[in-house]
Amino acid sequence: MLQDLALALRLQALDRKIVNLENEIATLPKHIAEIERKLESHTRRLEADRAALTANQRERKKLEGDIQTQEQKISKLRDQTLQAKTNEQYRAFQNEIAYAQGEIRKAEDRILDLMEQSEPLDKNVKAAEVELKRQQQHVEAEKKIARERTAADKEELQRTQAERDAIVAQMTPAFYRDYERIRKKTRNHPIADATDGRCDACMIALRPQFFQDLRRGDKIMFCESCGRILTYNPVVDVAADVAASHQTA
Numbered sequence: 001m002l003q004d005l006a007l008a009l010r011l012q013a014l015d016r017k018i019v020n021l022e023n024e025i026a027t028l029p030k031h032i033a034e035i036e037r038k039l040e041s042h043t044r045r046l047e048a049d050r051a052a053l054t055a056n057q058r059e060r061k062k063l064e065g066d067i068q069t070q071e072q073k074i075s076k077l078r079d080q081t082l083q084a085k086t087n088e089q090y091r092a093f094q095n096e097i098a099y100a101q102g103e104i105r106k107a108e109d110r111i112l113d114l115m116e117q118s119e120p121l122d123k124n125v126k127a128a129e130v131e132l133k134r135q136q137q138h139v140e141a142e143k144k145i146a147r148e149r150t151a152a153d154k155e156e157l158q159r160t161q162a163e164r165d166a167i168v169a170q171m172t173p174a175f176y177r178d179y180e181r182i183r184k185k186t187r188n189h190p191i192a193d194a195t196d197g198r199c200d201a202c203m204i205a206l207r208p209q210f211f212q213d214l215r216r217g218d219k220i221m222f223c224e225s226c227g228r229i230l231t232y233n234p235v236v237d238v239a240a241d242v243a244a245s246h247q248t249a
Contacts, residue, residue: 002217002218002219002220003170004171004172004175004176004220005220005229005231007167007170007171008171008175008179008190008191008229009191009231010167011164011167011168011171011179012183012188012189012190012191014160014163014164014167015164015183015188016188017160018157018160018161018164019188021153021156021157021160022157024149024153025150025153025154025157028146028149028150028153029150031146032142032143032146035139035142035143035146036139038135038139039132039135039136039139042128042131042132042135043132045128046125046128046129046131046132049121049124049125049128050125052121052124053118053121053122053124053125056114056117056118056121057118059110059114060111060114060115060118063107063110063111063114064107064111066103066107067104067107067108070100070101070103070104070107071100071104073096073100074097074100074101077093077096077097077100078093078097080093081093081094081097175220178222178229179229182222182227182228182229185227186201186226186228189201189228190228190229191228191229191230191231192223192226192228192229192230192231193230193231193232193233194206194211194214194223194230194231194232195231195232195233195234197211199223199225199226199228199230201223201226201228202223202225202226202228204223204224204225204226206223206224207224210224214230214232215232217232
């Protein structure tokens, strides 16, 4: 029976290790997803900068087209001015020419504004491209580490599970069933120490006679309060043992 207790202590350590490995394996894909979300934010920033620069260039191109149209219109109006037969017609052509020239000046002023705006936009795009490339390299490196860690964890989990199976095979079936029942109930903490006269899991004091029976160590005992398997592991006083051996000598 006491061999079962020793095996149970090893089993509890393995079960906790298995849970930790399983949690890490489950967490790593989430970690990769979080890394990729950060990369997406850099990509969106670059796309926004590119869109702003493209819009700037598109507006400049449209304005340049508008200027060309107005210049063609002015050329035609000047030809028509030469053919004007009355002062009213002449003044009307001149007014249209003046209006077209005013539109050209507005377009040119707007183009200058856009050119000033495009310089920082272009710098932002180039800087964002460099940063995105750096982040992509970082993400790939992080993903590689995560994949390697996952593979190592899965191998370790397989080894630990095999070790657990070997221990279970040595345990008394009835006691193993008790262990499993308590383990599931206590979330992988089926064993508690009671060296100080109380269960260190539920912190309930043990009955004096119960504690004396536990100290004898001739049978497996369970906490009367929380049901955990109890161990009694008094601290070894090395100095006292050495002194006693000297007195005996």
